[in-house]
Amino acid sequence: MTTPGKVYLVPTVLSADALFSIPAYVTAIVQQLTVFYVENERTARRYLKALDRNINIDALQLLLMNENQPPDVALAKKLLLEGKDIGILSEAGCPAIADPGHLVVQAAHSVDARIIPMIGPNSMLLALMASGMNGQNFQFVGYLPIKPPERTKMIKELELESERKKQTQLFIETPYRNNQLLKDILDNCKDHTQVCIAADITAPTEYIKTKTVKEWRKQLPELHKRPAIFLLYAGQ
């Protein structure tokens, strides 16, 4: 019986030109792979070419996975059982966390294939490190609701939960609504609650600051269309 192929979780950059954030062994692995699940063919090609301009991009099999098109997991199982290695690439940072790559990983576990997560940039982790907040107890909840009553309720619940469990709360927003989200946090949270804003991580314009709600109210950063992550801590 053939040993199943391996699944490599291939990190990509969070910000254009931040190739320094990718360890060299990622390129060495990528050079050996011919099948990739990707969220977007064009950006995947551009990234692989940036890692190594000698890669023959046209010879690669790029399989799509995104919101409109779930990954073909039957094909993934078939390829792995034939002994073929597979790479998974997301649009930004480490794959298989907030993208459909986790469905390919599930398929790999079901055929007992080895899964190798590779080191690379991740905005949640980098923001948590730089926030100074509690890293022994934290929660990432993705996007907050958009509509005002649900959103306000959620922000207040996260603050209460943070206070009660001494838990750091992490969440995100689509970049063109960042300024509104910050306003909603400042309108609904207590003066002494701490908020960390981490924007443009690994870019030359990287901005990471932790302040209390009271301090933030004095001066707001411009976050429009900048990829950002928000952290909240109301413990103690």
Add this chain to the structure above:
Amino acid sequence: MTTPGKVYLVPTVLSADALFSIPAYVTAIVQQLTVFYVENERTARRYLKALDRNINIDALQLLLMNENQPPDVALAKKLLLEGKDIGILSEAGCPAIADPGHLVVQAAHSVDARIIPMIGPNSMLLALMASGMNGQNFQFVGYLPIKPPERTKMIKELELESERKKQTQLFIETPYRNNQLLKDILDNCKDHTQVCIAADITAPTEYIKTKTVKEWRKQLPELHKRPAIFLLYAGQ
């Protein structure tokens, strides 16, 4: 007025000899730093020497921070205000998450110093990527209680919370109690609940598997004294 110094969050290896997991720019930054907060002087020296054997280790100022000795944050503020850059190193992986480095980061925010989180290995993140579990909603709760009634209660609560919120639960144990923790999970969780065990991440013996509780009960891996992280998912 002097611009405050910067704080670099310097990642280290999760497993001996896994220098491939550290991006090259980490070494370039480390070569410029002369003050580090470290959890253990001996391992910090060994790691810095492994990054670059030409570093003059004896000329470095290594400031201790650990459970018994909190970091001297007054000194950190003073150094930063004098324009001095500081590095923070933990015993394993990315600093300022589950170590006292976050207290130095807090001090840095209070004097408006720039904080630069650097890319490197982190067992939580790598385990989450490789688990195939939900990465849009997850929680890390650190160590579970040691005593049986509290521990059982906590495991059941985490399973319920995972079911209700479709939330991935991450937790750890001191390595010599890993086998007991796995047994406690299998004794208290539902058959179809999924458990991922990720041990020896980035080592040649790396082991990452996701199975249901029912499947795990048939065969247990040996986890004694292996650094491991456990993930649980009971959604759907």
